[in-house]
Amino acid sequence: MENNALNEMDRVDSNLHVEMLAEQFLDRVMNDFKRSKILEEIDQSLKNKDFYV
Template identity: 70%
Template sequence: MEKNKLNGMNQVDPNIRDEMLAELFLDQMLNNFKKSKIFEEIDQSLKNKDKETFFRLTEELKSVS
C-alpha cells in the first residue's frame, strides 16, 4: 500500500510537487517560529510570576502544536 502512495507522488507534476513541498516547509518553519516566540513569552511570564499570562500562553501553545 505504501508503494502505491509513493508511486502516486512520483506521477505528480514536478512543479506542483515542489510547490507543495515548499508550502509544507514554510508552514513548518512558521509554526516553529510561533512556538519559539510563545516559549519566550512563557519564560518571561514565569519570571514575572504572571499566572494569567502563563495559562493563556500555554493554551495558545496547544493550538499551535
C-alpha cells in the same frame, strides 16, 4: 505529439511537487516560529511571576 503532452504533464507534476514541498517548509517554519514566541512568553511570565492560578 504524445511525448510532448507526457513531458508537459511530468513538468507540471514536478512543479506541483516542488510547490507542495515549499508550502510544507513554510508552514513548518511559521509553526516553529510561533511555538518559539509562545515559549518565550511563557518563560517571561514565569520569570516575572505573572501568571494566574
